[in-house]
Amino acid sequence: MIRVVLPTHLRRLANVGREIELQVDGPATIGAVLDALEAQYPMLRGTLRDHVTKERRPFIRFFACQEDWSHEPQEAPLPEAIATGAEPLWVVGAMAGG
Numbered sequence: 001m002i003r004v005v006l007p008t009h010l011r012r013l014a015n016v017g018r019e020i021e022l023q024v025d026g027p028a029t030i031g032a033v034l035d036a037l038e039a040q041y042p043m044l045r046g047t048l049r050d051h052v053t054k055e056r057r058p059f060i061r062f063f064a065c066q067e068d069w070s071h072e073p074q075e076a077p078l079p080e081a082i083a084t085g086a087e088p089l090w091v092v093g094a095m096a097g098g
Contacts, residue, residue, distance in 0.1 A: 004033065
């Protein structure tokens with residue numbers, strides 16, 4: 001089971017609590033987690049990544065074990081602590097401006 005922490009606006013959209021648990025089939029990767037998230041919560045499709053290209057949206061960031069995984073390939077295996085559910089994968093809405 002993989003734990004995911006969503007930002008407030010996406011929690012409200014999906015009508016979920018701060019942290020959700022997802023069953024991911026196969027290797028634990030960001031792409032697999034997002035596939036499971038969008039399958040379980042279809043209202044989130046298109047909010048984290050583009051519908052067609054599956055590329056991460058510009059102001060969405062992913063953090064695993066306190067490291068920024070936003071620019072890692074979606075097929076890269078997540079750390080063991082994320083895959084086992086010991087640590088959550090954080091989805092963060094980035095801020096812009098100065």
